[in-house]
Amino acid sequence: MTDVTVRADDAIPAAEVEDVELYHPKSWVTKYVYCQDAKVIAIQYSLTAMAIGLVALVLSWLMRLQLAFPGSFSFIAPTDYYQFITMHGMIMVIYLLTALFLGGFGNYLIPLMVGARDMVFPYVNMLSYWIYLLAVLVLVASFFAPGGPTGAGWTLYPPQAILSGTPGRDWGIILMLASLILFIIGFTMGGLNYVVTVLQARTRGMTLMRMPLTVWGIFTATVMALLAFPALFAACVMMLFDRLLGTSFFMPSVVELGSYLQYGGGSPILWQHLFWFFGHPEVYIVALPAFGIVSDLISTHARKNIFGYRMMVWAIVAIGALSFVVWAHHMYVSGMDPNFGFFFATTTLIIAVPTAIKVYNWVLTLWRGDIHLTVPMLFALGFIVTFVNGGLTGLFLGNVVVDVPLSATMFVVAHFHMVMGVAPLLVIFGGIYHWYPKITGRMLNDRLGKFHFWITFLGAYAIFFPMHYLGLLGVPRRYYELGEMAFIPPSAATLNIFITAAALTVGAAQLVFFFNLAWSLFRGKLAGSNPWHATTLEWQTPQTPPAHGNWGKELPIVYRWAYDYSVPGAAQDFVPQNQPAATGAAA
Amino acid sequence: MAEPALTNTGEALTRPAGWQQIAADWSSDQRAFKNVSWGKVMMWIFLLSDTFIFSCFLLSYMTVRMSTTVPWPNPSEVFALTIGGKSIPLILIAIMTFILISSSGTMAMAVNFGYRRDRARTAALMLATAAFGATFVGMQAFEWTKLITEGVRPWGNPWGAVQFGSSFFMITGFHGTHVTIGVIFLIIMARKVWRGDFDQERRGFFTSRKGNYEVVEIMGLYWHFVDLVWVFIFALFYLW
Ligand code: HEM
Ligand SMILES: [Cu+2]
Numbered sequence: 001m002t003d004v005t006v007r008a009d010d011a012i013p014a015a016e017v018e019d020v021e022l023y024h025p026k027s028w029v030t031k032y033v034y035c036q037d038a039k040v041i042a043i044q045y046s047l048t049a050m051a052i053g054l055v056a057l058v059l060s061w062l063m064r065l066q067l068a069f070p071g072s073f074s075f076i077a078p079t080d081y082y083q084f085i086t087m088h089g090m091i092m093v094i095y096l097l098t099a100l101f102l103g104g105f106g107n108y109l110i111p112l113m114v115g116a117r118d119m120v121f122p123y124v125n126m127l128s129y130w131i132y133l134l135a136v137l138v139l140v141a142s143f144f145a146p147g148g149p150t151g152a153g154w155t156l157y158p159p160q161a162i163l164s165g166t167p168g169r170d171w172g173i174i175l176m177l178a179s180l181i182l183f184i185i186g187f188t189m190g191g192l193n194y195v196v197t198v199l200q201a202r203t204r205g206m207t208l209m210r211m212p213l214t215v216w217g218i219f220t221a222t223v224m225a226l227l228a229f230p231a232l233f234a235a236c237v238m239m240l241f242d243r244l245l246g247t248s249f250f251m252p253s254v255v256e257l258g259s260y261l262q263y264g265g266g267s268p269i270l271w272q273h274l275f276w277f278f279g280h281p282e283v284y285i286v287a288l289p290a291f292g293i294v295s296d297l298i299s300t301h302a303r304k305n306i307f308g309y310r311m312m313v314w315a316i317v318a319i320g321a322l323s324f325v326v327w328a329h330h331m332y333v334s335g336m337d338p339n340f341g342f343f344f345a346t347t348t349l350i351i352a353v354p355t356a357i358k359v360y361n362w363v364l365t366l367w368r369g370d371i372h373l374t375v376p377m378l379f380a381l382g383f384i385v386t387f388v389n390g391g392l393t394g395l396f397l398g399n400v401v402v403d404v405p406l407s408a409t410m411f412v413v414a415h416f417h418m419v420m421g422v423a424p425l426l427v428i429f430g431g432i433y434h435w436y437p438k439i440t441g442r443m444l445n446d447r448l449g450k451f452h453f454w455i456t457f458l459g460a461y462a463i464f465f466p467m468h469y470l471g472l473l474g475v476p477r478r479y480y481e482l483g484e485m486a487f488i489p490p491s492a493a494t495l496n497i498f499i500t501a502a503a504l505t506v507g508a509a510q511l512v513f514f515f516n517l518a519w520s521l522f523r524g525k526l527a528g529s530n531p532w533h534a535t536t537l538e539w540q541t542p543q544t545p546p547a548h549g550n551w552g553k554e555l556p557i558v559y560r561w562a563y564d565y566s567v568p569g570a571a572q573d574f575v576p577q578n579q580p581a582a583t584g585a586a587a
Numbered sequence: 588m589a590e591p592a593l594t595n596t597g598e599a600l601t602r603p604a605g606w607q608q609i610a611a612d613w614s615s616d617q618r619a620f621k622n623v624s625w626g627k628v629m630m631w632i633f634l635l636s637d638t639f640i641f642s643c644f645l646l647s648y649m650t651v652r653m654s655t656t657v658p659w660p661n662p663s664e665v666f667a668l669t670i671g672g673k674s675i676p677l678i679l680i681a682i683m684t685f686i687l688i689s690s691s692g693t694m695a696m697a698v699n700f701g702y703r704r705d706r707a708r709t710a711a712l713m714l715a716t717a718a719f720g721a722t723f724v725g726m727q728a729f730e731w732t733k734l735i736t737e738g739v740r741p742w743g744n745p746w747g748a749v750q751f752g753s754s755f756f757m758i759t760g761f762h763g764t765h766v767t768i769g770v771i772f773l774i775i776m777a778r779k780v781w782r783g784d785f786d787q788e789r790r791g792f793f794t795s796r797k798g799n800y801e802v803v804e805i806m807g808l809y810w811h812f813v814d815l816v817w818v819f820i821f822a823l824f825y826l827w
Binding site for chain 1 (some may be wrong): 615626628629636637640644651654655657750753757
């Protein structure tokens with residue numbers, strides 16, 4: 001990292017970046033409600049995402065109860081189960097994880113970490129949140145619509161998604177598609193802001209190769225989202241027309257109850273292509289911010305510079321690019337040409353290379369580090385274990401011959417929960433424990449945090465590890481109950497009860513987390529401006545929590561990369577990015 | 588740290604060769620695209636994203652056109668107008684395309700006069716562009732009406748594959764919406780130019796930011812993009 005730490009102070013040009021002309025709120029409403037400050041928008045995004053995420057959590061309890069004790073709950077009909085599955089999956093992936101990582105963490109951290117006063121277009125940024133909120137409300141409305149929410153599965157595959165056998169075909173599917181379209185519009189407004197802020201509004205001295213990996217992760221994920229969501233947008237519009245106008249984009253001719261429907265000639269596979277052209281990058285849209293945040297957490301809490309920064313950046317970019325050419329690995333059983341299968345299996349396995357590089361670099365960062373087992377660090381370590389685990393089962397599913405017998409079994413459910421459910425959530429928790437002191441000025445309670453971590457981490461394994469085994473037994477996914485399946489041993493039912501017990505325990509532990517968030521807001525230990533002794537800019541703000549405009553009169557100047565921990569000869573074991581070279585490193 | 592920071596020779600660092608220099612320039616201080624304003628970068632990235640939407644629509648149209656087993660209606664007959672007793676294929680669409688391309692010309696001139704701070708001519712040319720755009724949308728409305736009276740619906744038509752109507756209305760509709768939004772913003776911007784907002788540094792309503800004449804150019808980027816997309820729609824829909 002020679003050129004990163006070079007004495008660049010004399011090479012820094014005068015500010016050539018225009019300063020944001022901030023909008024100064026004039027009333028309570030424009031300060032906290034219709035607010036243009038990215039920090040407030042971030043909190044609005046996060047709270048909304050967590051609220052709707054709680055709904056998805058409750059749905060998962062209901063599903064687990066049904067799977068463990070089939071037949072005992074009169075209020076869960078088979079159609080309800082499908083609706084729970086669908087809403088749970090869609091909310092978790094899009095309305096919780098995507099919104100929280102990009103809208104929440106992105107809004108809060110990007111301007112602070114690159115040394116900007118705000119996003120480049122705060123007004124558009126504000127609209128982004130309000131459209132997101134509208135999307136969430138439309139989604140929630142579908143729970144109350146006649147017929148309930150759609151039960152088409154989160155992949156919404158046609159033709160069944162809009163045929164009358166599927167629950168929620170009257171209103172649910174329409175509201176779901178409308179909500180997704182709104183979400184994409186809202187996200188685009190925010191996403192353009194994040195990208196332009198990173199590209200064009202960094203402070204003096206902040207070269208791209210000095211940015212913390214958190215910013216790299218969120219930035220790359222946002223670029224990917226801006227290119228992947230269009231496919232979902234187009235697909236949703238077309239399905240909406242199929243449902244409302246009776247067009248046949250995705251609908252072949254269908255015989256229903258002995259008579260032909262008016263549909264004919266469309267291509268159901270087209271939906272699968274469009275959906276997964278969005279769907280696979282979506283996995284990395286939530287994974288890349290997690291990668292970035294984890295890198296920073298590990299480096300900070302192990303008091304060591306990140307190993308191979310440059311390689312980490314290129315790995316993020318390479319993963320982002322490659323993930324656009326692997327989508328059909330979700331379609332191995334769609335009857336596609338084996339040659340395509342071979343192509344997509346190859347690209348899928350190639351992605352493992354940059355991903356493995358990242359894992360090695362995290363481990364090497366930890367190697368002989370001064371590891372502080374703080375709560376954020378615990379979550380970061382938990383992420384690495386879980387992610388490696390999910391990545392390994394991904395290698396199974398990426399190969400056509402192994403995937404074909406495993407597809408649509410619980411093995412798949414176990415795999416994607418590990419890799420894109422639990423792993424990113426652990427990072428979200430770690431990130432919240434890490435940055436909460438900056439956001440509120442107070443620390444989260446440590447004991448509750450450790451309790452939360454151990455229950456969540458071990459509990460997640462108790463839930464999802466046995467599911468791999470169930471999948472290998474052949475237990476199918478998306479089944480309301482197993483009924484008479486001779487090949488499934490009765491012990492599977494016992495295992496299902498165990499999993500449900502674990503799931504309810506993990507769920508309860510999340511309530512502890514929410515309690516901690518609320519309690520510490522008033523009672524937490526005062527944090528000071530830099531409780532973790534971190535180097536990145538957000539910890540160097542003149543006020544904590546950062547004030548409107550972030551930096552007071554003068555923008556900070558950046559003299560070094562973000563990872564000067566334990567520099568030999570330095571006065572402290574960290575050197576903030578805005579500390580000039582002469583007083584900092586021994587160089 | 589990986590290596591002590593001793594390679595401190597300014598020249599060696601400022602001039603790395605080949606690819607490294609490209610990477611270094613790109614990742615250099617403060618902004619990746621030097622001398623390009625925030626608004627312009629944002630418009631470019633938005634257009635990139637929008638390109639993906641249009642591509643998805645067009646690719647879907649090609650897919651369903653190939654997947655359907657019913658014959659596709661013949662465009663040169665469907666899109667023909669009967670003028671003076673003779674059926675002329677694609678005449679309306681040729682005129683529409685000509686109008687839209689001309690509007691790109693007036694837009695480019697508006698940008699040019701904008702940078703010369705020639706308020707009257709800039710505003711006039713923007714209004715001319717808007718007028719061309721509105722004419723285009725009007726003719727599209729005429730074409731839609733004609734097809735609808737002939738029995739074309741999103742779910743069916745008298746001549747063949749039902750996907751003809753669905754893709755046609757969806758894609759031209761989505762493009763027409765883009766043109767309409769462009770026309771509205773052209774009119775708003777023309778008013779601002781005319782009133783001299785950009786000379787007096789008057790603050791915008793939405794952003795509470797001062798604008799400048801670059802807004803005209805950003806508007807122009809959008810407009811040219813919409814024109815360019817039309818060329819693809821034209822080729823894939825009317826000529827295939
Ligand atoms: C407490 C944690 C969670 C539990 C107990 C849980 C449980 C479940 C269950 C029981 C299913 C249905 C399995 C089936 O019958 O096929 C499911 C499906 C799913 N879950 Fe989770 N889940 C949790 C967290 C998450 C998270 C964080 C995500 C975010 C990515 C997620 C994404 C999904 C998706 C995408 C589906 C598939 C829905 C479908 O098949 O259409 N889940 N989950
Ligand atoms: Cu995938």
